[in-house]
Amino acid sequence: MAFIPHTEADVAAMLAAIGVAGIENLFDEIPPDLRVKSLAGMPHELNEMEIGRLMTERARADGVPLTFIGAGAYEHHIPAAVWAITTRGEFYSAYTPYQAEASQGTLQLIYEFQTMIARLTGMEVANASMYDGASATAEAALMAVRANRKSKSARILVPTTLHPHYRQVAVTTAANQGLKFEELPFCTAEGVTPAASLARYDGQDITALVIQQPNFFGHLEDVDALTDWAHARAILVIAVVNPTALSLLKPPGQWGSRGADIAVGEGQPLGVPLCSGGPYFGFMTTRMEHVRQMPGRIVGRTLDVAGGAGFTLTLQAREQHIRRAKATSNICTNQGLLVTAATIYMALMGPQGLARTAAAAHARTRELVAALTRVPGVRLAFSGPYFHEAVLQLDRPVAPVLKSLSSRGILGGLDLSGYFPELGHALLVCATETKTAADIDRYHASLGEVMQAARAA
């Protein structure tokens, strides 16, 4: 019996102690007509060797193509130490650290994580994680509604340059509570949100403004101007940021003259493998003044009865298990193990390693853009600065081009036509530090051939 250690003798002794004839008797409170007749739709049990072989075959079938897709999930080098330690049983198989004295490992690690994330974002306080960057953004909007006591409207301004999936998740998550997400147009020349375009909201009751930096196109928003515009109108600013980029870009805590109010983002670039989209983790930070509005777990340092320092979950009165219907969120289980990985990753990279990673990724992307735009029929879609990701404009539909590339083992980027039809044949590409000059050459050469073949056809 896989994973059930009972011998027949054990079962007999246990039933005798309970005083029943068989295990079936233990279910005698369940109305008989409800009992399962069969699970014939379930396959039969496999042993570990069989499932291992099946999984290995399936993994091989998927292969490892050369990937130039970013769009919110980035292929970075992950030090071997990260997952060697993260998968240690003591981290992997522990629960949420409710019994603090028996969970100091996890608790101290989260405290270190909170500190690192606060420093990276330039914010005062961080929580112990949200599900992912998109859900963190949605929760930030809900939090802003609670935190902005001056606003009654629950109107949130969201640039169209925010990752479209994030916008969708925000709508799914918050619409039932009456939040209204209003889209800000972007400048089709520069691929960013012009501060000037906000003028039409002057004088209206707006709760919060979301700013993603770099934005979905990889382009850099004028975060200072946007932030100051919002703050001048008592609008809270929610920053959505890439943690790798933060090693080079101005942190949200320093945007404009007062800094963002809430900063969130996708933690995946910090040591978490792509893995088809998850598990990742969202991070969330804010100013101390808003900490009681923040959802999610928070770890604090305190003292034990002997006066020694120790760590424990704190501010639990915000959370569902205490506050129930009045909690800041329903979140309970978060993404702890990914936080473990990210904390180890950040320690290994340090400020310099992270900055080099960002710089190398950016340099590779510039080389990629330079190479690909040498292919006839390919040009850069927007002017202005971008970071480690950019939009190319093709002279023909993107989907068939990507398909040809993929049959050569290259995933050439994300076709934007479904998301932004107004951009025509737009392709979002990204190269990180994992890509070599040879990889870029290979993509360049293949794209040249594919485009030429397409033209010839």
Next chain:
Amino acid sequence: MAFIPHTEADVAAMLAAIGVAGIENLFDEIPPDLRVKSLAGMPHELNEMEIGRLMTERARADGVPLTFIGAGAYEHHIPAAVWAITTRGEFYSAYTPYQAEASQGTLQLIYEFQTMIARLTGMEVANASMYDGASATAEAALMAVRANRKSKSARILVPTTLHPHYRQVAVTTAANQGLKFEELPFCTAEGVTPAASLARYDGQDITALVIQQPNFFGHLEDVDALTDWAHARAILVIAVVNPTALSLLKPPGQWGSRGADIAVGEGQPLGVPLCSGGPYFGFMTTRMEHVRQMPGRIVGRTLDVAGGAGFTLTLQAREQHIRRAKATSNICTNQGLLVTAATIYMALMGPQGLARTAAAAHARTRELVAALTRVPGVRLAFSGPYFHEAVLQLDRPVAPVLKSLSSRGILGGLDLSGYFPELGHALLVCATETKTAADIDRYHASLGEVMQAARAA
């Protein structure tokens, strides 16, 4: 600086404390003319990402063919738990447990290992490992010379059916000490060593007889007769056994009327990956009366000053670090981590799991033999019982056949023509429990095609 944590400030402070101007000064006792001028033949440093990519490319180049080779290294299912625990830093990065109080994990594990191996072999005592099965066999011969006080000849009888590499290693290892290895012929009909053929040694001074079970061909020797023959003549018996097979076959401790005197073997089948030949581990067992002649580390249970049980290295007076030139062997570092894996493996498999593994491997091999001998031009080389490995006789040279199979992703077995030219076109094949009926069909079909093509050519 990879793996060197020193900052410039650290270095300056340390040099100041030492009282030298630079690190170079620390080498001032080394004659200047000996100093290295350049290491230009070394490639430049790589970062972890670069080496990771290189290794991944090289691994992929080697691929994972379908393997039917055995010949002393067997592909068995390895439970995921085995290496997840074995590679924990506390096992992986510890030294030999010289400081017993700070090494109880490793020590207790070895004590458990010794117990398991003793039980598996039916012997009284086991050591903590030798380098591999071949070196264990060589050391067993040396040990037998020490242990057999009645013999002066240092003549060791070795069946030709012993793994040829084991025989070669024994010669390399022991020839300098004057041991003479004399080969016993095998019966070409049955592939085993006829007890009758030993008659010509009657009355001679022989120190030990080696018996491998199953032998190199996979065939089963008449261990009882051979053992009793030896013991009747004060010849010690060295058993060379496969630990998986021991779950089904008579253990050396029960061979003949008195049992073997020393039993050794290759531990690889117990949870150790094939990995091109190593690291594996040799195991070695004996009777209590010979324990002081045994080479290698041994762990014993004892008491601490408070009367509690604990574990420590013992009988160290046999070893090189105490006994120096008079030690039982020069072995120091052994194969500890593999012993860790094997101990976890044996715990997970238990007596039943190990017996089922052996039975399944044997059943698969019988199916394989049945399938392949249906191919025209292929027959079984020997009559008589074999275990999970057998020799096929082809009607044409084996090498080109194996080459064709390998280009189809099948490693079809070991060509014996280099080892046993007298056997003609002989091919040693093996299937373990990891092979499915479909795998066997695939081999069968491919062999049929290859043989037919060869015949047509």
Next chain:
Amino acid sequence: MPVREQLIFEYSHAGRGARDQWPHDPGAAALADLPAKLRRVRPPELPEVGELETVRHFTRLSQLNFSIDTHFYPLGSCTMKYNPKACNQYAMLPEFLARHPLGPESHGQGLLACLYELQEMLKEVTGMRGVALSPMAGAHGEFAGVAMIRAYQRARGDLKRNEIIVPEAAHGTNPATATMCGCVVREIPVDAQGDVDLAALRAAVGPNTAGIMLTNPSTLGVFERRIGEVARIVHEAGGLLYYDGANLNAILGKVRPGDMGFDVIHMNLHKTFSTPHGGGGPGAGAVGVSARLAPFLPIPLVGKDGERYRWLTEADVPQSIGRLSAFMGNAGVLLRAYIYMRLLGREGMQRVGEYATLNANYLFTRLKSAGFEAAYPQRRASHEFIVTLKRQARELNVTAMDFAKRLLDYGFHAPTTYFPLLVPECLLIEPTETESKDVLDAFVSAMSQIQKEAEQEPARVTSAPHTMPVRRLDDVRAARQLDLTWKPTAQS
């Protein structure tokens, strides 16, 4: 237990670093296109430490934890069963880890096959008609479920239904989820036997009832015997039934939520299907629905056209409540659950509920014999049960928390304490099916021993733990004097 470990920041020295992890410096010119005003001025104050220091620090930290791999962890409602190593090993195959979430389906048929089959297996064991895998935890699944209820009612023009009924013993995520979905919560009591008070339920339902959220067995550790009647009452009032699957382990292979009349459920794959808890997550909260809610399932789903698998999105599920995550949820967790389910198979699924229940009832019986008071002594335990220490608190001044802390000294993680709130001084104990009788017996001994201590030298218990890396921690101070990030000046 090992001793305290300093903070990673305290190892930091300017200029130190695990340099072999850093890519080559592309030079300042590579960043020349980034406008200065958008650049960071001071580098982030992350620790500057070497690789060995990092490995050693986090390895030591790990040793400060209790976990399933090291300790019995009978945390009620959390299903701390063994997380098979195979699930981790095969979910972490390089090809699975390397796959980009927006990669083409042609480079994902292996993954999609697993996810599709997982959907099918989950339908089978729950008796539901549709399953979506993207919710990332139990509470996230609850959100999806209640959002579907609301979408369904809205689609029928039934706009006023905004009340969610929950029994008072419900887990906090249930009422919190109702609020997240813009609903109002109505709590109803349970009776002395732990069953829902039907009269109160009848009084609570009405034209505003969106639905009821229930776990069965409930968080009181007993099976809701009149579930058929509950379903009838709520359905007749026009409401739907939500099943909180946190307790699914109790009944796996024995009863199916779909057969009990539930319209929508979430499953905690990190409980019932043994994906790891990871010290707080990640989880996966797949949702299952009856046919009428299927059109509202969150996207993406996995579909199958002939032999090809593909993602189903807005175009396929136009009434979907939408997207819950940036991509498709916790794919790596789903792979682990898939592997677990295939390992257990049809046969193993049946055994889970049986042996989880056997273990709980055995432990329940033994603790009762040892003199501990059951909250619902007349009832069968499900996969968990409640012991109340109100007598010890009253007579000896030793609380459930004291017992919990003292258990740590005995090498056992504590059961869940003070939940559900309606039972005073309670311990909610869930052994799970993967623990042996020996472990349960040892736990009973420890509890009896602590009881003896509580009678003879209560201070030993009330001042526990004594053998952990820290003594009992001051939670009040933690909340009052907030210290949430490390500052170099802070006392450390």
Next chain:
Amino acid sequence: MPVREQLIFEYSHAGRGARDQWPHDPGAAALADLPAKLRRVRPPELPEVGELETVRHFTRLSQLNFSIDTHFYPLGSCTMKYNPKACNQYAMLPEFLARHPLGPESHGQGLLACLYELQEMLKEVTGMRGVALSPMAGAHGEFAGVAMIRAYQRARGDLKRNEIIVPEAAHGTNPATATMCGCVVREIPVDAQGDVDLAALRAAVGPNTAGIMLTNPSTLGVFERRIGEVARIVHEAGGLLYYDGANLNAILGKVRPGDMGFDVIHMNLHKTFSTPHGGGGPGAGAVGVSARLAPFLPIPLVGKDGERYRWLTEADVPQSIGRLSAFMGNAGVLLRAYIYMRLLGREGMQRVGEYATLNANYLFTRLKSAGFEAAYPQRRASHEFIVTLKRQARELNVTAMDFAKRLLDYGFHAPTTYFPLLVPECLLIEPTETESKDVLDAFVSAMSQIQKEAEQEPARVTSAPHTMPVRRLDDVRAARQLDLTWKPTAQS
């Protein structure tokens, strides 16, 4: 530290087992061809335990160990440096693990490329002309080396040379190896400065001299300054020089054994090239030789024909001393060493010797300032050095062993004790280059603290350790009342 853990056998129950690890039972018929008289009658009494029990037991056991990943481990002569996790991860890629040792070279070009390049790199850093990778530990490499010396002399008809000279401080494997190779050992003294006594050497060499085995720096932690002279004396007498590479870390990138005049060396890849010690092994003891010994290298070697790599065997190396292992040695260890060397590269190789020496000299200086007596106070430390506690033993009755045990309580693994034997009450201390100044400083504090304890409350030191899972163990009892395997009846 965690507490004791019972034996795996004590968890065993007949009929228990991790069944998902077992293949399907093929049935008795599958074994019908095996004659009864060759079959086992009673199954082996291995433990019968579940998977969780096994995982928990061995995880707990692991926590009872000190290791580099958890503790400073300054074990002299053992080079306990950080074992990079990358080396393990990439050596364990599935394709490398799955490769059969007798598989064709066509399915091994990736592996062979690594091994070939490893041979080349080892030649470069040692200044030798040929390298063989198959020895499986240092002592195994010593064996190969001395066997080659003998084969070489035998090939020249120089049959009487059977004496191996070793300095008295030599590691035990050196004399033991000489015996393994059928030689007689002649020990020679070292002088007060730790250098070989040249007069004694001159007296020892002669027509029977096969060679001398030396480490440089020696096990006394000092560089043999007159190595040129030593080489001249031995070579002129017709002997060869063997270099014990256990101390290669001291001089990596600074001096090469080949340039010092050595004819043959072994390298402990598990020391200098940072493959893990694994609680006792595996190691790898590659040997390097000068041109005249190259024909005698053990097989197999890796050769390169154009762009293809292949194994070299008897046919290519007809004078080889032969085969040392069933296959090709510890390939997986070699892969780890290869990865390590490529990570460090030319630049990193230079740094190893430098920083290992810097750390040792710093610690040496600090301990001397703290009042500890150096065995060779006038000498530079190499990568390690010796402190003698003979004064403490004499005056305070506190021995080197007591200091060693008390260090455990302070969270440091003890240095090597009582080796080399010629220095009384010695601690041989090797910090390695991967430890930070902070760690070294903390070690000095601990040593000073223990010194204070030794003066003020010596019993604290002599009865140490106090915080380990066991107290000080009785080694005499272990050897007298042998308990080497567990029996159900034994006290446990």
